[in-house]
Amino acid sequence: MIYEQIDRNKRKTYLIFFVFFLLLVALGSFIGEYFAGNIYSGIIIALVIAIVYTLITYFQSTSIVMQMNGAKKLDSAKDAPDLFHIVEDLSMVANIPLPDIYIINDPSPNAFATGRDPKHSAVAVTSGLYEMMNREELEGVLAHEISHVRNYDIRVSTISVALSSAIILICSIIGNAYRFWIPMNDDDRDNNNSGIIRLVLWLVGLIFIIIGPLIASLVQMAISRNREYLADVSGAELTRNPQGLINALEKLKQSTKPMQKVDDASASLYIDDPTKKKHFSGLFDTHPPLDKRIAALKKSFQ
Secondary structure: OHHHHHHHHHHHHHHHHHHHHHHHHHHHHHHHHHHHOOHHHHHHHHHHHHHHHHHHHHHHHHHHHHHHOOEEEOOOOOOOHHHHHHHHHHHHHHOOOOOEEEEEOOOOOOEEEEEEEOOEEEEEEEHHHHHHOOHHHHHHHHHHHHHHHHOOHHHHHHHHHHHHHHHHHHHHHHHHHHOOOOOOOHHHHHOHHHHHHHHHHHHHHHHHHHHHHHHHHHHHHHHHHHHHHHHHHHHHHHHOOHHHHHHHHHHHHHOOOOOOOOOHHHHHHEOOOOOOOOOHHHOOOOOOOHHHHHHHHHHHOO
16 A cells, blocks of 8 residues: 555656646747747757756755755754654664754744755754654654655755746746747738737747746645655655654644744745645645645555
């Protein structure tokens, strides 16, 4: 049952990344046809922008995210012995290098993992979570985060954030490039059909500018929600004690206080939505409802 859910969530993630790719191709096709008269050149431009943006984010993700969230790195086990030893034990069980460990001075209970791979990873917990959870619950939360590292979810999250940002950037470039006017050459003026085609392309570009960033954000949030279910199951499997994580999620559900300082771009990394915002139909939620996550965990380990 557990491995079936893991495989199902991985397939969903591949599908979502395919949607990202289609969106980039669509944007590139418009750029090429409208500005260069060659679809393929536009696709190449869009893909190059996405790749460059992703690589920059990929290699700087840990330092960027930790600075944005005001996290302080633990230099030794003396700073928070329980936290350090739990992460150390879970890393050995998961067979990954020990991640860097950070503390965020915030009373709202939360935690996240980031990095580009298990060799370059980090986990962070808020002071509120460290004080609220007992050892079993803290172990469940950290197992969830270590699972993000072991399953390469941190890489998926980093790339999805970068792709979403790249698409928003491309849409902004399109908007700034033609400023809502329709360029027409002499041939266009002499050819009504050509003028109509240019008008249609202009309208398509306008639609992309409006809905492109929205679609990119929706896809990024869908990836985040999907990976949370996978990390819950994988984390519970890592500790062989699903009740610890279930109890931790129950406590997180009771907490309604948002974090004092959190960057919107990294909100999807946390184990629970740090902003505590709920949206209509859940499409714009960065996390699945805690009730559903708890139910899924109980069902997986029946």
